[in-house]
Amino acid sequence: MKEEDVNRCQIQEWYPKFKSVSIRTFIHELPESFVQYLLDDSGPFLLPASISNEDAFPNRIHNPEEEEDYQVSEGSGDEAEALSAPCFPELELKIKESIETLGGAIFPKLNWSAPKDSAWISTSGTLRCTTFSEIALLLRSSDSLIHDLCHAYDSCSDKTMSRPPKFFLALRKWYPRFQPEMEFRCFVKGQKLVGISQREVTTFYPVLCEKKNKVEVLIEEFFNDNVRVKFESDDYTFDVYVTEDERVKVLDFNPWGAFTLPLLFTWEELEQK
Template sequence: MPTENISSSNAEGGDVSALFPELTRDDVLSCAFSAWYSKLRHVTFKSVVIKPLDSYFIEYLGSDGIVLPGDDEAPKFGNRLEDDDGSDWSDYDENDSDEKPKMTVNIDAVAAEIRQAISDLGGKVFPRMNWSAPTDASWMSCDKTLQCRNLSEVLTLLKSSDKITEDIDGSSFISRDEMGEWEHELVLRQWCNLFPSMEFRCFVREHELVAISQIEMQHYEFLDSMKDDIDSKITELFEGHVREAIDPENYCFDVYITQESGRTYVMDVKPWSAKVDSCLYLWQEILELKEGEALGLRLFPSSIDGMRHYSNKYAANQFPKDIACEGLQTSIVEFIQKMAIQQANEDGAQSD
C-alpha cells in the first residue's frame, strides 16, 4: 500500500528542503497512524493498533539477526513453502541443535496480540509502525507484497526493514533529539488486493488540496476518461472527511479508489516533508504555488515509457532509487509542462 520515499532534488538538481516550512514534532505525531485512524475509521481499511509496545518487543525489533519464536509457523509469504517439505527457516541439522538461534527477550505478550489481530482481520494482514511500512523488505516475499498470514511473517518483515528501524528510532522525518519521547505502535491492517493504478497521492497546503498525483509510474489508458471523476471523488473525500480530521495545515495523504464502486479510501497520511515522494510533480512546483492556486490531478503521460526506466515499485530494494526514479520523475514533469504550454499556445491561436 504505502510507497517509497525519494530524493528531495528539484528539476535543476538542487535541494528543495530549504523551501519547506519547519517540520515540528507535533506535525510528525499528527501523522502517526493512530492519530488519524480513529477520525477516519469509516473511510479507511480496517486495522488493529497494538500499543503501547513493551520495551522488550522494541528491543527485539532493534536487535541484530532474525530470530523467530520457535513455537510459531514458519514464514510462508504466499505459497512459497506450502508445497515444500523443507525450508531455510525451520530445518536444522539435528547435530547442530545447540547452535540454533534463540530468543533473548520475551515477546509473548505482543506475539499473542499479533496472532489475535491476524485472526480478527480475516487471516491476512499488512504490517506497519507509527509512520512507515516495511516496503523495503518486500524482497522477502516471492510475490513482492507485504501480505502476512502468521506471526513469523510479520516479525520477519519488521526486522528486515531499514524503514522500520528509522520509525522505531523516531528519525524518519526529524532528528531523534527533536522527537523526544513518544509511544511506539504496531499496526496490522486488513489485507486488500489493491490495483496500483487506482492509488493517488494528495498534497494539502494551508488546509487546501493543491495537487493530486497518480502514484504508479506507468500509463493506464482507462484513467484518462476517468480524470474528472477521480478529481471530483478525491476532492469530495477531502472536503467531507480529511480536512477536519488532520491537524497540521500542510500534509500529504494517499487515496485508493475502488474500480467497481468508485468508493474512496484513505490509505495513509504523511508529513509535509522533502522525504516524501512528490510522484508526478516536483516539490518545487507545489511549494512555489501562490495563494489560491492549485495544480489539479496529474496522470502518467502515455508518451513516456516509465517501465524502461523504473522497473517496479520497490526498485529501491535492488539499487539506489534516485538513479531509477529521480531522472524519470524530472523528465515526466518537464514533458507535462511543455505539453501544457503547447496546448495553451494552440488554444490561443484558435481563439485569434
C-alpha cells in the first residue's frame, strides 16, 4: 500500500468526486490548535468553551453544591489558568451554520474515521450531534481517532510522514431512519469487485437472506457505473448504503488491508479472489 492510496481515501479527497451519489456533507478544515486540543492528554478533560453557551449534556442535572467542590479559589492564578477551557469561536460558528443547513443534526468524521468508539458517551448513545460541544465531546473521547491523527501511514511501504499536513472535519447529515442492515462494505482488488459484506456483523438480519441477490446486483451496477472509473486506486474498499427505493449511496472509502476491517471475510481469502 502506498501513501497515495491512503490519501485518496480521505473524505475531503473523494467526496467532491462522488457528491452526487453520496449523502450530504459539509467539510471544514481544522485549525492546528484544535488538532492539538484533540491530541492533548496532559491535563484534565476539558470541553471547549462555547460562545453560544451550548452544552454537550443539556439534560444533566446541575448540583450547585457539587460544582463548588471543583471551583478554583481566588488567588490560585496558575491553577485557574491551567484549567481554563480552550475556545474555537470561528470554527464553532462555521460548524453551527453547517449543522443548521443540514437539518439540525449531523454525525462527525475526520479525514478517514468517525468516532464510533465514543458514541456511548453521548446523550443519545449514537454519533448524532446538534452542537459544536457535542462534536468536540465525541472527538476528544475517541481512541480510534488517534489512528487518523498519528498512525494513518504506518502500513505504507513508502511512508514519509506520520500525519497529513491538514486535518478536516466532515459533518454528514444525520438520517434517523438509517437501517444498519442495509450498509455494506465492498472489496475491490485489481479494479474488480471481489466481495461484499454487511457492515454491521454483530447481528443477524433475516431480511438480507431475502434481498441478497437484489442487493448484489444493485451494488455491482453502482460500482461499474459510478466507482470503478472515478476512484484511481487498484485495490481498496468502499462502504455503501442501499435505500428503501433501491438507490445506492457511497458512504466511505478505505485502503485495502492495513487498518481496514475485512468484516465477514479474512484478508487472506480476499487476496485469493
